[in-house]
Amino acid sequence: MLFYSYFKTLVGKEVTVELKNDLAITGTLHSVDQYLNVKLHSVKVTNETKYPHMLSVRNCFIRGSVVRYVQLPANSIDVEILHDATRREARG
Amino acid sequence: MEVPPPGTALVEELDKRLLVQLRDGRKIVGILRSFDQFANLVLEAAVERVVVGHQFADTPLGLYVVRGENVVLLGEIDEHRDPPPNMEKVTEAEIRQAQRAEKEAEKIKKTMKARMDFLLDFE
Numbered sequence: 176m177l178f179y180s181y182f183k184t185l186v187g188k189e190v191t192v193e194l195k196n197d198l199a200i201t202g203t204l205h206s207v208d209q210y211l212n213v214k215l216h217s218v219k220v221t222n223e224t225k226y227p228h229m230l231s232v233r234n235c236f237i238r239g240s241v242v243r244y245v246q247l248p249a250n251s252i253d254v255e256i257l258h259d260a261t262r263r264e265a266r267g
Numbered sequence: 268m269e270v271p272p273p274g275t276a277l278v279e280e281l282d283k284r285l286l287v288q289l290r291d292g293r294k295i296v297g298i299l300r301s302f303d304q305f306a307n308l309v310l311e312a313a314v315e316r317v318v319v320g321h322q323f324a325d326t327p328l329g330l331y332v333v334r335g336e337n338v339v340l341l342g343e344i345d346e347h348r349d350p351p352p353n354m355e356k357v358t359e360a361e362i363r364q365a366q367r368a369e370k371e372a373e374k375i376k377k378t379m380k381a382r383m384d385f386l387l388d389f390e
Contacts, residue, residue: 179270196290196339208276212306218342228294228318230351232286232342236277238306241290241339 177264181257182207182245191221191246192237198226200235211239274304277341286316286342287333294318296344297331305335317362319369322355324362 182204191201192213199222202215214236220229280299287295287308294317297310309332314325350356357365 176270194339196292198288198340200340206276209270209273210304212276214276227321227354228286228316228323228351229342230353231344231348233345233348234343236280236341238335238338238340240336 176209177260178211179207179209181260182211182213185247185251188248188251190215190248192242193244193246194237194241195243196241198222198229200229200237202235205234208239211242213237213239213242213245274302277302277306280341280343284344284346285310286344287338288340288342289333289337290339291337295328295331295333296325297328299341303335306338306341307335308333308338308341317359317366318354319362319365321353322357322362322365323350324357324359326359 186204186206188204189201190204190213191199192215193199198220200215200218200220202218205214205216207213214234216234218229218232218235220226223230277299281302283299284296285299287297287310289295293315295310295313296316297313299308300311301309309330311330313328313331315328317324317326
């Protein structure tokens with residue numbers, strides 16, 4: 176549940192989600208669930224000319240299983256806290 | 268920690284017109300009537316949106332059940348931007364023709380590349 180909790184702290188931040196089909200979507204993180212499915216608001220597709228049909232989409236739901244990377248704003252990560260939480264979780 | 272019950276993430280999307288991107292690259296537009304925790308979906312009045320370049324066509328499909336594992340993304344369609352700006356709606360016959368032309372062009376590109384690679388092998 177560590178990454179679920181972690182992503183929950185990022186709600187409202189702007190993230191870029193890179194999918195396994197090479198589509199990259201930037202948007203405001205609206206919500207996340209335990210499968211790491213994410214909902215983004217005000218989305219913008221990085222390569223818009225290749226995916227023109229995505230221009231009619233403003234909000235979207237992305238299935239967690241198709242996500243390859245999530246790019247986060249660097250200043251929103253406190254590695255120290257994440258590190259501690261990891262140890263705490265591992266200890267149980 | 269409080270975790271919402273599984274499979275509630277899509278409640279807000281019920282009865283909305285959505286664009287569903289599938290893993291095989293197909294795009295289906297339909298009204299979301301039901302779903303579960305796997306993102307299995309029931310879409311009413313579904314159409315397949317075939318896109319070639321900046322042209323597209325909608326092929327009627329009827330009532331569709333999509334198995335969750337094939338779902339990549341569900342996009343809420345902004346009715347003010349549908350069809351998407353800069354895109355031209357054409358007939359199904361026209362899009363099929365455009366699809367064939369695109370396939371043909373890709374084939375030529377591939378053989379050209381194969382020939383170039385062949386020539387480069389001599390260097």
